[in-house]
Amino acid sequence: MKSTDIRSSFLDFFRERGHRPQPSAPLVPQKDPTLLFTNAGMVPFKSYFLGAEKPPAKRAVSVQKCLRVSGKHNDLENVGPSPRHQTFFEMMGNFSFGDYFKEDAIRFAWELVTQVWKIPVEHLFATVYEEDDEAYDLWVKLSDLPAERIHRCGKKDNFWAMGETGPCGPCSEIFADVHRHLPKVPFDEGGESGRYVEIWNLVFMQYDRDEQGNLNPLPNPSIDTGAGLERVSSVLQGVESNYDTDLFRPILHAAAELAGVSYGKEEDKDTSLRVIADHLRAVCFLLADGVIPGNEGRGYVLRRILRRAVRHGMRLGFEEPFLYKLVPVLGEVMGAAYLELVETRQASMATIRAEEEKFLSTVANGARQVQSEIERLRRDGEDMLPGTMVFRLYDTYGLPLEVIREIAEEERFRIDEAGFNEALRGQREQARKATQEVQNRMAALGEVVRGHADLAETRFEGYERTELPGAEVVRLATWRDGAPERVSTLMEGQAGVVILDETVFYAESGGEVGDTGTILWDGGRARVVDTQKDAAGVIFHFVEVEQGQLSRHARVQLRVDHDARLAIQRNHTTTHLLHAALRQVLGKSVRQAGSLVAADRLRFDFTYHRGMFRAEQEQTEDLVNEWIRRAVGTEIVQRTYQEAVAAGAMALFGEKYGERVRTVNVPGFSLELCGGCHVRNTGEIGLFMIESERGVASGVRRIEAVTGTYALEEIRRQRAAYAELTQRLGIRTGDYDQQLQKAEQLRLRQSELEQEMKRLRMQLVSGASAASDEESVVEGIRIVAREVPPAPANELRDMADTLRSKLGSGVVVIGTRSDGNVSLVAAVSKDLTARVKAGDLVKRLSAIVGGGGGGRPDFAQAGGKDPEKLPTALAAVQDAVREQLAR
Numbered sequence: 001m002k003s004t005d006i007r008s009s010f011l012d013f014f015r016e017r018g019h020r021p022q023p024s025a026p027l028v029p030q031k032d033p034t035l036l037f038t039n040a041g042m043v044p045f046k047s048y049f050l051g052a053e054k055p056p057a058k059r060a061v062s063v064q065k066c067l068r069v070s071g072k073h074n075d076l077e078n079v080g081p082s083p084r085h086q087t088f089f090e091m092m093g094n095f096s097f098g099d100y101f102k103e104d105a106i107r108f109a110w111e112l113v114t115q116v117w118k119i120p121v122e123h124l125f126a127t128v129y130e131e132d133d134e135a136y137d138l139w140v141k142l143s144d145l146p147a148e149r150i151h152r153c154g155k156k157d158n159f160w161a162m163g164e165t166g167p168c169g170p171c172s173e174i175f176a177d178v179h180r181h182l183p184k185v186p187f188d189e190g191g192e193s194g195r196y197v198e199i200w201n202l203v204f205m206q207y208d209r210d211e212q213g214n215l216n217p218l219p220n221p222s223i224d225t226g227a228g229l230e231r232v233s234s235v236l237q238g239v240e241s242n243y244d245t246d247l248f249r250p251i252l253h254a255a256a257e258l259a260g261v262s263y264g265k266e267e268d269k270d271t272s273l274r275v276i277a278d279h280l281r282a283v284c285f286l287l288a289d290g291v292i293p294g295n296e297g298r299g300y301v302l303r304r305i306l307r308r309a310v311r312h313g314m315r316l317g318f319e320e321p322f323l324y325k326l327v328p329v330l331g332e333v334m335g336a337a338y339l340e341l342v343e344t345r346q347a348s349m350a351t352i353r354a355e356e357e358k359f360l361s362t363v364a365n366g367a368r369q370v371q372s373e374i375e376r377l378r379r380d381g382e383d384m385l386p387g388t389m390v391f392r393l394y395d396t397y398g399l400p401l402e403v404i405r406e407i408a409e410e411e412r413f414r415i416d417e418a419g420f421n422e423a424l425r426g427q428r429e430q431a432r433k434a435t436q437e438v439q440n441r442m443a444a445l446g447e448v449v450r451g452h453a454d455l456a457e458t459r460f461e462g463y464e465r466t467e468l469p470g471a472e473v474v475r476l477a478t479w480r481d482g483a484p485e486r487v488s489t490l491m492e493g494q495a496g497v498v499i500l501d502e503t504v505f506y507a508e509s510g511g512e513v514g515d516t517g518t519i520l521w522d523g524g525r526a527r528v529v530d531t532q533k534d535a536a537g538v539i540f541h542f543v544e545v546e547q548g549q550l551s552r553h554a555r556v557q558l559r560v561d562h563d564a565r566l567a568i569q570r571n572h573t574t575t576h577l578l579h580a581a582l583r584q585v586l587g588k589s590v591r592q593a594g595s596l597v598a599a600d601r602l603r604f605d606f607t608y609h610r611g612m613f614r615a616e617q618e619q620t621e622d623l624v625n626e627w628i629r630r631a632v633g634t635e636i637v638q639r640t641y642q643e644a645v646a647a648g649a650m651a652l653f654g655e656k657y658g659e660r661v662r663t664v665n666v667p668g669f670s671l672e673l674c675g676g677c678h679v680r681n682t683g684e685i686g687l688f689m690i691e692s693e694r695g696v697a698s699g700v701r702r703i704e705a706v707t708g709t710y711a712l713e714e715i716r717r718q719r720a721a722y723a724e725l726t727q728r729l730g731i732r733t734g735d736y737d738q739q740l741q742k743a744e745q746l747r748l749r750q751s752e753l754e755q756e757m758k759r760l761r762m763q764l765v766s767g768a769s770a771a772s773d774e775e776s777v778v779e780g781i782r783i784v785a786r787e788v789p790p791a792p793a794n795e796l797r798d799m800a801d802t803l804r805s806k807l808g809s810g811v812v813v814i815g816t817r818s819d820g821n822v823s824l825v826a827a828v829s830k831d832l833t834a835r836v837k838a839g840d841l842v843k844r845l846s847a848i849v850g851g852g853g854g855g856r857p858d859f860a861q862a863g864g865k866d867p868e869k870l871p872t873a874l875a876a877v878q879d880a881v882r883e884q885l886a887r
């Protein structure tokens with residue numbers, strides 16, 4: 001059975017049994033900020049199990065992308081050695097939200113495993129939690145398993161909990177033998193050796209654990225199951241390892257071929273090939289879900305996985321980027337099931353390649369550092385790299401410990417790992433303290449302003465209007481010595497925070513800035529300078545009281561700055577148009593990576609692997625402007641997430657789903673999930689103009705643009721600057737071409753003049769008859785000491801050279817001053833350098849002008865900061881020469 005068929009057989013089986021199929025959620029959890037990556041099939045459904053949200057159906061089935069590289073589930077180190085672990089894998093699961101329970105869960109699983117997948121019963125085992133007699137009896141009743149192949153196991157493997165508190169319960173696992181031709185061994189032994197492989201875990205969520213650790217029965221127990229696609233594939237395809245299935249073989253072979261080795265010959269090489277194949281999948285799926293390599297959070301994890309793959313590549317002998325070349329093979333294996341892989345293929349290849357290049361050069365540089373440190377230490381009779389030095393190499397050069405270790409080993413050097421770990425711990429502790437502090441401060445603000453969690457979400461009424469005749473002040477706060485403080489009145493002149501029962505001020509979110517405007521009341525007025533909201537939806541109006549005083553429970557009138565809001569709306573709708581246009585012009589691999597929607601400009605970050613050509617920028621501009629000119633009405637509709645996605649809405653990260661979502665539609669062109677403020681008709685935007693396009697991170701581009709009156713203003717500014725420019729250059733007449741021609745003529749004329757000036761300056765210096773104070777003779781040596789007109793450094797050198805050749809034999813010192821600086825050049829003819837040294841000469845003279853310098857015996861230069869001392873310095877030349885002769 002092919003893995004593709006296994007996926008669909010699972011979905012079909014449960015669909016036929018009343019389960020609603022759910023597409024895989026992204027690897028970046030949409031609803032759970034505490035979790036770095038989706039690591040099980042139940043993650044997207046967590047709020048249903050917790051009872052926080054009502055599920056759209058009581059039964060669901062999914063094949064969920066999972067990543068286990070951090071936190072409670074971390075299989076990173078298992079990858080390579082283990083035949084049944086990957087970092088990225090697909091978890092097939094069926095779910096009951098308070099509907100069916102143990103009996104059906106076991107019956108379904110058994111039926112699928114033995115009748116659809118047809119795994120022979122003699123190769124199967126089941127485990128239950130040691131105290132779960134109910135499950136044990138059900139296995140006896142429902143399956144054909146003999147009692148000796150149903151095992152009772154302890155808490156560690158067979159009791160599941162979502163967290164310290166909350167839903168938990170016993171679980172039951174199905175194991176299969178992957179070495180069927182060998183004689184059976186006891187279950188413990190087979191489990192230990194990896195021969196009996198856990199393929200499916202059925203979790204019976206039956207309790208709610210409280211703070212005291214009591215297990216309270218849940219009124220409606222639930223089911224959560226997980227079967228790894230790769231493990232099931234290995235069993236059904238009769239191979240002994242996940243890596244021998246059709247999901248991995250093409251990738252392993254492509255990697256082996258690139259490296260010029262073959263898979264299955266040497267254990268070391270096989271391990272590296274497996275790591276590369278696994279990490280390739282993890283990296284590509286992360287990129288496809290919008291994670292960007294970086295130095296913190298998810299981006300850092302992605303970068304680490306990628307670098308680990310490169311390190312294994314280095315072991316196989318790769319010296320150049322190679323991982324990106326494997327991306328197309330992965331597309332062939334998994335692209336049909338995961339369209340996002342295909343859509344992002346180009347961009348992913350470019351990003352991976354850039355990361356590889358960067359890392360390879362880091363390693364090369366770092367390795368040289370290590371080498372030179374080792375040489376230095378060896379000269380001092382040492383044979384160990386100190387921990388602090390290892391940490392510096394690791395921390396500032398980004399060199400992996402493993403690489404340092406390898407180089408040290410080759411050089412027969414030891415490294416002080418204990419010292420390294422000490423330094424690492426110290427740094428982590430510091431970082432932890434710093435983030436803790438920031439979090440504490442934010443929590444303090446929220447708590448003081450909101451007064452614990454007793455405030456309801458502020459009602460937002462501002463989509464359709466920008467004024468509200470009456471709202472009530474619910475809470476007030478101000479700052480004292482930088483710390484927030486709750487107050488009952490804000491005085492005239494005071495700055496603070498106002499919370500209302502309802503508002504028309506939009507709080508910053510989704511890239512759109514917060515509204516500004518005015519709050520009015522009987523006898524007073526406050527200016528709203530910013531609007532923000534917290535996670536609970538309480539909206540904070542940041543104000544300055546301009547007149548009167550504002551008290552709690554006052555009735556106030558709200559007025560958003562209407563012009564600013566209109567401008568923001570233009571830019572927000574334009575952001576959607578731009579997103580859609582970019583996907584048309586550059587292709588579907590374009591994804592929004594961030595945005596800023598302000599009144600005066602918009603900024604749009606998106607994933608793309610190279611800079612845009614001018615023609616592409618113009619095409620994008622044209623397309624957006626075309627949709628503006630079409631003057632289409634925008635449609636804003638609330639619908640369920642499923643409906644929205646089915647209609648083709650572009651969902652962005654961080655957007656919630658499962659509940660009702662707001663969709664913004666420009667019919668025929670753009671459909672996005674969005675909570676922001678928009679124009680009613682695209683015609684209101686007027687005009688769209690891209691100001692710049694550039695890279696901001698590897699694989700991420702940024703467009704800055706303006707619309708409406710701001711675009712018009714920008715054009716005017718450019719026109720004025722252009723007029724001013726042509727006027728100053730005296731080329732006011734004619735059309736653009738003529739003016740450009742004239743400008744070019746001016747440029748040519750200027751460089752001609754510069755050349756001419758240079759020639760004249762040289763002539764002036766060399767041809768000038770020497771005034772007596774400039775030329776003298778000391779003990780038969782001719783000396784010229786002269787101030788010359790300001791000239792660039794290279795020209796000064798030429799002048800000194802010319803003067804020296806003119807003298808034939810002698811000493812030349814020239815100096816010049818400009819902009820508060822002095823430059824000195826000394827030249828001594830070859831026949832005299834044994835007696836007079838130019839270097840020593842300028843050293844002595846530059847001290848007089850408050851500077852320093854030096855050079856060769858025949859030629860030297862120096863600078864100084866005392867222009868008025870230049871004549872003194874030049875007058876001292878004779879004495880300086882005399883001193884040197886006297887030595």
Ligand code: ATP
Binds near residue numbers: 198226228
């Ligand atoms: P194991 O003990 O073998 O690491 P687990 O107990 O961590 O597995 P569960 O959390 O119960 O696994 O996940 C459910 C199913 O997902 C497992 O039965 C297995 O089929 C699959 N699975 C879990 N971890 C991995 C992994 N790292 N790679 C591939 N499949 C996995």
Ligand code: MG
Binds near residue numbers: 157173
């Ligand atoms: Mg398990």
